[in-house]
Amino acid sequence: MWSRAVEFIAPGVAAKRERAKTEIVRQRAIQQVFNQGYGDHGGSHKKKAMLTWNPAAGDAEDDIHENLEQLRPRARDLFMGGALANGAIKTLRTNVIGTGLRLKPNFDADFLGLSDEKVSELRKQIEREFSLWADSKECDASGLHNFYELQQLAFLSWMMSGDAFVLLPLLPRHHTVYDLRVRLLEADRCSNPTTQERGLYGKLSSGVEVDNDGMVVAYWFSDRHPGSSLGLPTKWQRVQVIGEKSGRRNVLHLMEAERPEQRRGVPILAPVIEALKQLERYTEAELMAAVISGMFTVFIESPDLDQDQFGLGAPLDNPTGEPLPTGNDDLKLGNGAVQFLNPGEKATIANPGRPNTAFDPFVIAILRQVGASLEIPYELLLKHFTASYSASRAALLEAWKMFRMRRSWMSADFCQPIYEEWFVEAVIKGRIDAPGIFDDPLLFKAYTKAEWHGPSQGQLDPVKEANAAVIRVENGFSTRQREAAELTGSEFESNVRQLAYEKKIRDQYGLTADRRVMKGGEEEDGKEDQT
Template identity: 25%
Template sequence: MKMPDISFLDSSGRPIQKAESYTGTGTGFGGQLQRWNPRAKTADAALLPDLKRGNARAEDLVRNHALAKNGVQLHVDNIVGHMFRLSYKPKWRALGMSEEDARAFAKEVEDAFTEYAEDPINCYVDAERKRTLTMMCREITANHTSAGEGMASAEWITGRPGALFNTAIKLVNHHRVCNPNHAPDSNSLRAGVKVDRFGAAVGYWVRNHDITGYGLSDGMGNAWTFVPRETRWGRQQFLHVFEPRGDGQTRGENQFLSVMEQLPQLSKLQQTKLQNAIVNAMYAAVIESELGSEAAMEIIGGDLSTDKLTQYMSTLADYHEGADIRLNGVKIPHLMPGENLNLLTSGNADNGFSELESSITRWIAAGTNTSKESLTKDYRELSYSTARASMMESWRYFMGRRKIIPSRFASMVFALWLEEAIDSGRIRLPRSATRGFYEAKASWCNCEWIGSGRIAIDGLKEVKESILLIESGLSTYEKELAKMGEDYQEVFAQQVREMEERKKAGLPPPSWVKALALAPDQEEPEAVGGVS
């Protein structure tokens, strides 16, 4: 039995309205929000049921949609760049050694690790021997953009000719991490991740490859391997990087979920507009005749026989062919008496297409955290100020992503390598250190990573800004050169070598002060219509 609605009345007999603290929790003006009643869910409850479908759609967009593909490429180029450099910084105070010993040790470690990680010929850092560490970081960043996470396993491969280290990294497709035999999620198993009572990952179920039937299958077999997160002594076995957004979140969310509806519709809109443009470029020529039905019947012999009709049409065709009148090469048809020539063209109206397309691309740019101009490669409406504001906003976002995704992944790889290098004796800890590797692993593995440099819209202004920051004590050469994607130690060493070579060649030393004095100040352009 349905319970009757209960309402409270005031002293005048009118229903008492419910007091609302926020207008967003009410029904809205005119009741627009009355039917908007989403359920409150945890991050996993909202994401995991449709995780596979959402990631598959995002990957399809990246493969086939230009804006989606460029959105991923912008993340890769701005976050990682062409070279992901290690800047090793052991916490020498926590390790009980002097700063001088720490710097010497850091230089030794950087040289040895770069030789291992960025070997473009052997690629021993990659279990597949296809990628350098920079290439792996680029792939992890691309996967994180389109799938919300990056995954890899730590392998121990012996017997490789010429390899000094056995540590190798195998990148893992995120689709392969799933529950064994497609079992439903539970409190301890979520989307292929085994977790403890606090939600921390204990291990990962990885589905094997199946190379048969490519083109018909998804490339995955029907057997699963359990990979623990780490060994009993703390060596990491599975690398999983993503940025959680909520309590207990197990897997990452891809960048395109908020614009999944707009992206494919934009391509359909453009295709429809293109077809419309093709139709608008076409015309049809029609010859109208004033010849009545009775006159036509008399001409064709009183009946509609095929022979008479064919004879009549042939007569008209012979006449039109004979009347070959041209003006500057263009034929002007001389029609039979009573005939008219009409040209039929379709209407050509924009119907607000440009504004609609611009609105959709702005929405997509906001959802992918990129600027509309860089996403569409259209910089016509930018001035210096707007271009710099857009660039700085994107730069702040990219630097946050660099710290959380590729830097964290690269630090995991570095920790695995450093552990083996110390254990094998190829790297020896400074004698002044008071704590061993396993006693202070985080301090020994502390490092920064230098990726792509910040785009300089006006090179002269950017250099002047850096000089002023350094001279005023607000920044350092290390930070300013890192903004350019350079390692200050490498730059300083190269400058010393060049100064010595210039001195031997009898050339005067360069004067940065004079070079700056020769560069006049430039006023910011006021006109809008291009980046100055």
């Protein structure tokens, strides 16, 4: 009745009331939808904690590529000036690459139909020829590094900048057998030219050109670094990934993708840049406060600096050797310094209360989060092992999962493609005999199959680690070759040859074979007869 009366007396008011009812019903319906499933949790539109958190959903181009010009310089600045960032990246470099990933030819002898003698001969020949190229600095286009030093440089650039590029030109030089060269380019050199061709619109992103199917077909490189101080015009060159006529690989791109359709890599420090920078500032502030707290300065106030203050007959000089203030000089704290004040001036000393006892626990708490993002346990990040053997070993094992993963990527994306290009040149020049390698892709893969071994993990308890290796080998869970590489970074076959030689020498000079064998953590007398 009331609604009808209002509608008869004031139809405008009745219309407003009806619209308000409709809006209330609509809002209740929306809330019912949003409060279902994730709408009542992470996707909530009504919780106060979520009201102001509305990030935009962008593609890899908007979220990643558009921000790389800020991320790269900041990550490099942290590496150059921040002890923690520098230590984190170098820890990765040392454990993943170390002195270099070494070639171990592992060609498919069964498929190739090679006898044991031929296998041993071919393996030695490949290792000898590859060492001739890899150990020389001639493998570097700039002539500065050998192959193993190039590995660590490429990896450092990859971690700092998010990606790195490798060109593989053929550059003949005097007094060299092989023409293959490795040329490293920093990530900033790959960029969009200032004047793009109309046909490349939508197919060129951050210097990476793709075809209609989304496959990367070429990269655009500038002739100099965009941050170079030289005021010369920049030119770009298009380099195809695979040569049209030769079919050889021209460019290697080292990067870690985190999203589909991502063409460029993100610096590994990107998620923790703000935390590391703030921690660096906090550390500098604490250090300065500690320095100020450790200073002792005497302040002297005199009504007239020209009078004899202590009855010595002459004005007193500053024991520090510095001239007396004239009224505008800045006062400075120092170790045992004496500062004179002008008449009427007072010196108020602020006690900074340093060193701060809460500094170390707070820094460790932040570094735990940083280590979680970088997949480096904070014990390894700080090189600070004070926990139990089990805890320290668990931290190292967790870190080595990541180290092996990155080593595998480095082997697959850098070492193996370069090795295959070198192998082709060695076969063409008749340095290595590999019949039919260009006739069948299976033959090519069978000949060029290889393993890349890096530095060993190391042992907290060498006896336990060695006994565990023996058990794995005896039960077929591993091989002597793999265990030798992982425990000591050595090669099993070379070890056996060296041991045989050493035994021969010992027998030649009549040395006793007094040795002890570790078994089950206990010492047992060696079973070998004494000479």
